[in-house]
Amino acid sequence: MTCAHVLGLIDAEPFAAYPQEHLDAARAHARECPTCGPALEAASLMTAELRALPGPDAPGDLASIVMARIAQQPEAGSATDPVTQRALAVAHGRDWSQALTALGALVAGLALILTMPSGTAALGDFVTPRFSAAAPLAMVPSSGAAALAIGAGLLLYVAGLFAPVRSKF
Amino acid sequence: MNASEADVVQDVRHGNRDAFGRLVRTHQSRLFGLVMMMVRDRSGAEEVTQDAFVRAFTHLAHYDERRPFYPWLASIAVRLAQNWLVARGRTVRREGTALESAPEPGAEPGALSGLVADERRRELWNAVASLSSGERTAVMLFYRDEMAVADVARALGVTTGTIKTLLFRARRHLRERLGAASLLMGDVSPLSKDAS
Numbered sequence: 001m002t003c004a005h006v007l008g009l010i011d012a013e014p015f016a017a018y019p020q021e022h023l024d025a026a027r028a029h030a031r032e033c034p035t036c037g038p039a040l041e042a043a044s045l046m047t048a049e050l051r052a053l054p055g056p057d058a059p060g061d062l063a064s065i066v067m068a069r070i071a072q073q074p075e076a077g078s079a080t081d082p083v084t085q086r087a088l089a090v091a092h093g094r095d096w097s098q099a100l101t102a103l104g105a106l107v108a109g110l111a112l113i114l115t116m117p118s119g120t121a122a123l124g125d126f127v128t129p130r131f132s133a134a135a136p137l138a139m140v141p142s143s144g145a146a147a148l149a150i151g152a153g154l155l156l157y158v159a160g161l162f163a164p165v166r167s168k169f
Numbered sequence: 170m171n172a173s174e175a176d177v178v179q180d181v182r183h184g185n186r187d188a189f190g191r192l193v194r195t196h197q198s199r200l201f202g203l204v205m206m207m208v209r210d211r212s213g214a215e216e217v218t219q220d221a222f223v224r225a226f227t228h229l230a231h232y233d234e235r236r237p238f239y240p241w242l243a244s245i246a247v248r249l250a251q252n253w254l255v256a257r258g259r260t261v262r263r264e265g266t267a268l269e270s271a272p273e274p275g276a277e278p279g280a281l282s283g284l285v286a287d288e289r290r291r292e293l294w295n296a297v298a299s300l301s302s303g304e305r306t307a308v309m310l311f312y313r314d315e316m317a318v319a320d321v322a323r324a325l326g327v328t329t330g331t332i333k334t335l336l337f338r339a340r341r342h343l344r345e346r347l348g349a350a351s352l353l354m355g356d357v358s359p360l361s362k363d364a365s
Contacts, residue, residue, distance in 0.1 A: 011340045014312075016333060046343065050312035053297065054290050055202020059215055062201065063193045066222040070186055073227055 001029050006036045010043045101157060108153025111146055175234050182229060193222050196239055200246055203309050206298060207250040208257075217253050221246035240316050244324035247306065254302075296346045297339075304339035307332055 006026045009018060030036040174195070180188035200221060205214040224245050225232070232241055297305050303325070310321040311332070318336075322329045 012333070012337050014336075042344070043340075046340065046347075047312070049293055050297075050308060050343075051315065053293060053309075053313045055198065055294075055313070056205055056211075058197040058201035058218070062197050062215065062218060063190060066193050066197075066219050067187070067190050069219065069223050070189060070226050073186075073223065075184065075186075 001025050003029075003033060003035050006030060006033070007039055010036070010040050013043075014047050100159060104153050104156025104159065106153075108150050108157060111149035111153055114146070174238050178229065178232065178234055178238065181226070186226070189222075189226055192225075192238065192242075196242060197222075199239065199314060200242060203243060203306075203314065204246050204250050206305050206309050207247070207302065208253055209298065210257075213253055213257070217246060217249045220249050224249065239314065240320040240324065243310060243314060243316065244320075247310075247324045248326075293347070296343050299346065300339050300342055304335050304342065307335040308339045308343075311336055 006029050009022065009026045010030075012018075013023065026036075027040070030040040174192070177188050177191050181192075197218065201214060201218045204217045204221070205211065208214050208217060221242060225242050228245075232238070297308055300308065306325065307321055310316045310324060311318065316324070318329050318332050322332045325332070
């Protein structure tokens, strides 16, 4: 272990998760080294002083001003800014609406797969003549049961997308 | 969060808003010091600190009691301080002063020194205040406020790796600055004086 390694390790030790054996090796090196020994001592003192770093005193009337402002607020936790409210509402409503969306997509996808004719030549059979011109964009199955399944799947999908999001707040 | 602080939060949530005053008194000095170090302007720091407490009160429903209160409060203050600095920058631009030539609020670290009484502590405070914005905020949150690296990263909206880099660089810069100052004063060990 070189002095450069030890000095780097000393600097990063307070916040880096080094293996204990590295730290022990660095300390053993520092005990013997005329360069690293004082550096380790200075680094330890710097850490201690930074932890004890004083700050300017807060203004004497800060607490009273804050409490006066709080007295004018609605209840605790009643945040009113719309951005935060919307973010929270989405966060709370996300679980079930996403599940519904996923379920709808799964049902629609499964129905499509099960009713899909094998081979590309059968595309004309899959699409009604009325919509054949728009086949790549809107594929409507000829089977009534499949159409019902896909319709239900799409309905669930759209419901999931546009489901009203409820908020506890 | 310790038990008594959790009780206070519960009291506040149940409608006892005066109980919030205990949280304010407990954390005001620490929070004011952090904000002061960030914005380096006393009136701005007062404004941001007040806003942080009010915001914490109005958003108390979002606070997770299983976590310590101060890191959550500090993350609010950090974002408000960043907003304050951005707004300050906009004002400077609107008034037609080139941002590069406009002094950062309290950019002269000595401007803060009058607020810290003890000479040795003032020297250290000034050294920290002369660091870059990210470095000094990370130093305050990690060392002085004893927040975990992950909490500091969350408060600043960056990765833990970024925080470690900031702290590593900050220590290097502090050692250089304090070392130079101590050599000028004839002291071989930069941090040995008054260390306890």
